[in-house]
Amino acid sequence: MKQPAxxxxxxxxxxxxxxxxxxxxxxxxxxxxxxxxxxxISAIQTHISELRAYPDPDYQELRTAxxxxxxxxxxxxxxxNGSAELLTLAGRDFSQLAETYLLTPAFGDYRRALKAFDVxxxxxxxxxxxxxxxxxxxxxxxxxxxxxxxxxPHNPTGTLFQKETILPYLEQFALVVxxxxxxxxxxxxxxxxxxxxxxxxPNLVILRSLTKFYSLPGLRLGYAIAHPEHLRKWQLWRDxxxxxxxxxxxxxxxxxxxxxQQKTWDWLPPARTQLFEGLAQIPGLQPxxxxxxFLLVExxxxxxxxxxxxxxxxxxxxxxxxxxxxxxERYFRVAVRLESENQRLLEALAxxxxxxxxxxx
Numbered sequence: 001m002k003q004p005a006x007x008x009x010x011x012x013x014x015x016x017x018x019x020x021x022x023x024x025x026x027x028x029x030x031x032x033x034x035x036x037x038x039x040x041i042s043a044i045q046t047h048i049s050e051l052r053a054y055p056d057p058d059y060q061e062l063r064t065a066x067x068x069x070x071x072x073x074x075x076x077x078x079x080x081n082g083s084a085e086l087l088t089l090a091g092r093d094f095s096q097l098a099e100t101y102l103l104t105p106a107f108g109d110y111r112r113a114l115k116a117f118d119v120x121x122x123x124x125x126x127x128x129x130x131x132x133x134x135x136x137x138x139x140x141x142x143x144x145x146x147x148x149x150x151x152x153p154h155n156p157t158g159t160l161f162q163k164e165t166i167l168p169y170l171e172q173f174a175l176v177v178x179x180x181x182x183x184x185x186x187x188x189x190x191x192x193x194x195x196x197x198x199x200x201x202p203n204l205v206i207l208r209s210l211t212k213f214y215s216l217p218g219l220r221l222g223y224a225i226a227h228p229e230h231l232r233k234w235q236l237w238r239d240x241x242x243x244x245x246x247x248x249x250x251x252x253x254x255x256x257x258x259x260x261q262q263k264t265w266d267w268l269p270p271a272r273t274q275l276f277e278g279l280a281q282i283p284g285l286q287p288x289x290x291x292x293x294f295l296l297v298e299x300x301x302x303x304x305x306x307x308x309x310x311x312x313x314x315x316x317x318x319x320x321x322x323x324x325x326x327x328x329e330r331y332f333r334v335a336v337r338l339e340s341e342n343q344r345l346l347e348a349l350a351x352x353x354x355x356x357x358x359x360x361x
Contacts, residue, residue: 035215158290
């Protein structure tokens, strides 16, 4: 079975570990371990009977719920079959420009979407100075016939860029797409979202995901926030009914689930600190501080060896960074999970890395 390019491939992991997929403790996909929330399950059960009818092609109820969340009008919202579908539409947009700047290391699906439309890509590496990743683009690089694609918080480093860092680029580039898939993991008073300024910039598109925070990746649900004229163009480009009725119903329910949101914000900081400090105490590992629900870790040992050894011995799956060419074998990424699960990972890593069968450098 082919090595997966994304996290969360439990079929591949189970085949390698020689166990059923349900036995794998998955740190490779950055999904909230507290979910799915009961509000989502209840909404799905309530709307089962709607499977015999087509979804509302305008998704008015879902768009209204999302618009209320962001204090916008519904026409500024476009639901999608996960943010991946919307990213593909962004790729088509970028193909109409002379060049698109891609912040790297970059989530592999960005390159997939850009390559699908033969976009001319210029890679812009993050700088790493004094143990901090930072975004710095030369002012002369941006023109009104170029695009910019980035995410915030950044995947895979976990860096949270301040809104003021990104705002100048909205004046330079013809199109700026900001993927905020992990922004929900920060409480409202700590978020650096560009949603509050989207009305001021018709060249800005924000992508959001409902599957990571609410632990619903199997439903495939995301949405774009942009000027209504921009979203109407995207609507003409895509297939009808991209979001199924159960995903739409769950989406309406979860964005109103303030109890689950607060529970997540209470869980994440101490669990992330526990995992970060535990990793830092293991010789040969250097975790990078991050604002999201995952940590990037630098390793003295090849991470493909470490990944496969963890699977075969402990049925634990971590995310290698081979799909990030700038990182490769030197790094891996782990999701933050429940504290007992984090501890299981830490003990497994410490045991394996202290062993005598480590590969030679």
